[in-house]
Each structure stands twice: as C-alpha cells, then as structure tokens.
Amino acid sequence: MSTPPSWVMAIFFWLHMLATVTWIGSLAAINLLVLPASTRTLKLADQLSFIAALQKRLEPLAWFSMGLLVVTGLFQMSANPHYDGFLSTSTQWSLAILVKHGLAAVMAVVSAIQTWEVLPAIHRTLLKKENAKPDELAKLQRRETILLRVNLLLSALILGATAFARAAL
Numbered sequence: 001m002s003t004p005p006s007w008v009m010a011i012f013f014w015l016h017m018l019a020t021v022t023w024i025g026s027l028a029a030i031n032l033l034v035l036p037a038s039t040r041t042l043k044l045a046d047q048l049s050f051i052a053a054l055q056k057r058l059e060p061l062a063w064f065s066m067g068l069l070v071v072t073g074l075f076q077m078s079a080n081p082h083y084d085g086f087l088s089t090s091t092q093w094s095l096a097i098l099v100k101h102g103l104a105a106v107m108a109v110v111s112a113i114q115t116w117e118v119l120p121a122i123h124r125t126l127l128k129k130e131n132a133k134p135d136e137l138a139k140l141q142r143r144e145t146i147l148l149r150v151n152l153l154l155s156a157l158i159l160g161a162t163a164f165a166r167a168a169l
Helices: 006-041 044-079 092-127 134-167
Strands: none
Touching (some): 006 044, 006 134, 044 092, 092 134
C-alpha cells in the first residue's frame, strides 16, 4: 500500500484525537467531577436518575467515538510502515499496538455491559420509584460506578500503550 498524502493522514490523526478526547474526556469528567458531586448532593434515587439521564446523552457520543476510533485507527495502522500484521509482536510498536487494541476490546465489552445491561436495569428500577428497594438502588449505583471507573482505568492504559508505540517510532 502506498503512503497516503500527508493532508489525508493529518485528517485521520485529527479525527482519531478528537474521538479520543471526546470519549476519554467524558469518562474523566463523569468519574472525577460528576459522580463525587452527585454523591454529596443528591439522594440515591436522584443520583441514579441523574446519571441515567447523563449516560443517555453520552452513550451515543461514546459509541460514535468508538466507531470513529476503529475506522481512523485501522487506516493509520495500515498506513504505518511499522505495521507487519494484525497479531504481530515483532517490534515494540507492534506489541504496543496489539496491547492497545486488546485493552480497547475489553473497554468495548465493559461499555456494552453498561449500555445494554446496567443502564436498562437502572431505568427499570427508577420506573418503580416508590417501590424500589434502597439496597437495589445502591447495588446498581455501585455497579455503574465500577464500570465507569474500569473504563477510565482502561482508557489511561490505552493512552500508555499509545505512548509506548509512539516512542518506538
């Protein structure tokens, strides 16, 4: 494959960084700012209602960012002269990229659990507001918080793998 023009690569790099900042920035904001503030100021049911509404707004953005990361990342990887196969570990760059993609896959699974399991459970529980058991609400809140924190940690590790790949160039 011939190397694409630099302006094409610049657009793909820019889109990749924009999607990264959008996704990881929202995870950082929720984990470091929103969750602590909502825990201190809102009752448990209101916290879950607020987080569910926030997630409803952020989920499409996160999934769009993930898709954009896949498309732009695959393009960048295939255009990189260090790329020598999907499961290659022959260089520091290829090993770092493989680790990065493995972590991203785990992150996608965690996001899927959050999107299609935990958030619907929160919505169902909130529908029976008066009859919702406090321990059920607390369990859902813990689960949502754990998934958000795991994804933030995974995103930091992905950035670390990216740094190792860049340092190998």
